[in-house]
Amino acid sequence: MVRFCSFFVCAFALAAAEPADAIWSARYVITEDGQHRVIENGSVAVKDGRILAVGTRIQIRARYSAKQHLDRPEAILAPGLINTHTHAAMSLFRGIADDLRLQDWLEKFIFPAEAKNVSAEFVRWGTRLGCLEMLLGGTTTFTDMYYFEEVVAEAAKEAGMRGVLGETIIGFPVADNKTPADALAYTERYLQRFANDPLVVPAVAPHALYTNSDETLKACRALANRYKAPLIIHLSETKKENDDEMAKRHTTPTKTLDSLGVWNGRSLAAHAVWVDEADMAILKQRGVGIAHCPSSNMKLASGVAPVTRMLELDLPVGLGPDGPAGSNNDFNLFEEMDLAAKLAKVTTGNPQALPATAAMEMATIRGARALGMEKEIGSLEPGKRADMITVRIDRPNGQPLYDAISQMVYALKAGDVRDVMVNGRPVVRDGKILTLNEQQILAKAAEYRTKISVSLQ
Secondary structure, three states: OHHHHHHHHHHHHHHHOEEEEEEEEEEEEEOOOOOOOEEEEEEEEEEOOEEEEEEEHHHHHHHEEEEEEEEEEEEEEEEOEEEEEEOHHHHHHOOOOOOOOHHHHHHHHHHHHHHHHOOHHHHHHHHHHHHHHHHHOOEEEEEEEEOOHHHHHHHHHHHOOEEEEEEEEOOOOOOOOOOHHHHHHHHHHHHHHOOOOOOEEEEEEEOEHHHOOHHHHHHHHHHHHHOOOOEEEEEOOOHHHHHHHHHHHOOOHHHHHHHOOOOOOOEEEEEOOOOOHHHHHHHHHHOOEEEEOHHHHHHOOOOOOOHHHHHHOOOOEEEOOOOOOOOOOOOOHHHHHHHHHHHHHHHHOOOOOOOHHHHHHHOOHHHHHHOOOOOOOOOOOOOOEOOEEEEEOOOHHHOOOOOHHHHHHHOOOHHHEEEEEEOOEEEEEOOEEOOOOHHHHHHHHHHHHHHHHHHOO
């Protein structure tokens, strides 16, 4: 009789449970919600691409039944990492010119290499390589600025990856468009094609103040606003950029762009190394997102962005690897979290200047704020897009564990990522990509290496 009753109770509980598509469980769940909860022995229920509930394993299993269960008792479950600045297709230029200053790297190596090699197919394979590396390393959203951006969007969707993808507009002939007017027309078609896409947020990306005319910059802002799209731009990356603008107009790039109305709409500024208090006040007032790129700024000796001050002002600051050629040769956001925290400490002389909690926030929910997407991604909360990762803690660098967030920032690595879900779809399982042909991509990268090497001779 006892056995019968137990069976009846279990059957009733299953019948009463709400249906879910998947339930992922782990030893620790880092939520990055408003309370910054870390749930021990936690679970996340997912349905129709969104998060249904987050709680303890017991709570979620009691309330939901799912067709798919993923249980990782020796892992951390966290929001997918958010890359707020990169040039994905440049993965095919990885390592062609290192240890240089930005202007020398661009003018003597990158611009000539791009002129000889960049095409739609180059961009497709370079983006595939970039998405492969990013997904395997736990990045679920990337922010891009390059040429043939509709091809970048196609490759991102093929990989199952989320992207805020900006078509570059620049004041000299490039691979996809010969004039800024051509680029603006191309960008408008691109914005129309990917409007309301579940994975792609199309964007307008004027390269920088110093590579575009005032008229082009104004036209970029008008185009972005017409389609309610983000505008992405490099800002005050080097001292030279600031010095040149001071010599030309006796003001800073931030103030010049403000006077042109460029910040009047959804905007993301990459780098923002050489900004002063007045600049940061403008960026805060205008709601501009900042992409902090510590690896790139260090490698190019560009300087150190005043990130601790930005965080004091509660600016929406995310992290970006930049690169992956010359300015930084990988897409590793675990590395960016670690370096952002340590760079702030050593430059301020304060070990508490940028704690692990702040670095993790920059790679997740604050990065989402920088993109204007904090209502959709960046934390594990009911109603948000189901973008999440598991990171194994059963290797030597993962043990012992006293603080899950500290472990994520200072001890765990991109290679420890085990599973990745984007928009409710598993795209990495047990460290293997599910959406792309890894061997084919690596073989194609080797082909491009030969071709590019010949072109530079």
